Amino acid sequence: MNMLGGDSNKINLLVPVDLVIDHSVQVDVARSENAVQENMELEFRRNKERFGFLKWESNAFGNMLVVPPGSGIVHQVNLEFLGRVVFNREGILYPDSVVGTDSHL
Numbered sequence: 001m002n003m004l005g006g007d008s009n010k011i012n013l014l015v016p017v018d019l020v021i022d023h024s025v026q027v028d029v030a031r032s033e034n035a036v037q038e039n040m041e042l043e044f045r046r047n048k049e050r051f052g053f054l055k056w057e058s059n060a061f062g063n064m065l066v067v068p069p070g071s072g073i074v075h076q077v078n079l080e081f082l083g084r085v086v087f088n089r090e091g092i093l094y095p096d097s098v099v100g101t102d103s104h105l
Contacts, residue, residue: 013063015094018082019054020067022074040070074100 001008026046029038044051051068058066067077084096 008060013061015087016063016065016084017061018065018067018078019058020071020074020077020082021051021054021069043069 001011026043027035027039028042029035032038054066058064065082067082071077072080078098083098087094087096
């Protein structure tokens with residue numbers, strides 16, 4: 001947007017957004033001491049472009065945090081690290097909220 005002469009602050013998020021990327025359900029390696037590590041490496045290789053874009057987003061927007069896979073179970077990460085309960089923005093209070101999606105049944 002800046003290269004086109006616009007103001008990139010106009011597209012910055014108005015409220016903080018924490019995006020927790022949970023695990024993939026794809027398992028290539030099992031019954032091995034290193035199964036978790038090997039599956040994570042494969043996931044990062046397969047999704048390199050997507051994860052690269054998400055990393056760029058977290059740096060480009062002031063109100064966005066991206067938590068990568070392998071950081072813990074999404075619900076645990078939210079409760080232990082991200083949940084703020086109430087936000088105070090210039091004297092205006094508003095509640096924290098969680099939107100969860102899952103790609104498997």
